[in-house]
Amino acid sequence: MEEFASQTPPHISTILREYRIPILFLVFSAICIALSLLLFTKTLQTTEVIQFSSDNQGITSSGSAKLMVDVSGAVLHPGVYAGLTWQ
Numbered sequence: 001m002e003e004f005a006s007q008t009p010p011h012i013s014t015i016l017r018e019y020r021i022p023i024l025f026l027v028f029s030a031i032c033i034a035l036s037l038l039l040f041t042k043t044l045q046t047t048e049v050i051q052f053s054s055d056n057q058g059i060t061s062s063g064s065a066k067l068m069v070d071v072s073g074a075v076l077h078p079g080v081y082a083g084l085t086w087q
Contacts, residue, residue, distance in 0.1 A: 016023065067083045 069081045071081060072078045
């Protein structure tokens with residue numbers, strides 16, 4: 001028992017000195033993985049120009065306006081939907 005009590009734990013500086021190269025490889029690998037994931041997700045993102053229509057098709061003869069939404073892309077039910085009506 002006294003043998004274990006007399007041993008002091010290794011200091012952080014000796015651990016860093018001993019495992020310097022594996023730690024550097026670990027940090028470098030983590031940076032490379034993070035950059036590759038960032039670049040991969042950026043290449044998958046596409047930007048499309050949003051086009052607004054200025055025609056007055058949603059306005060009825062009574063002067064009320066109807067909100068119309070064109071849903072497209074990765075959705076279950078794409079199409080043009082008409083919703084709220086206000087004056």
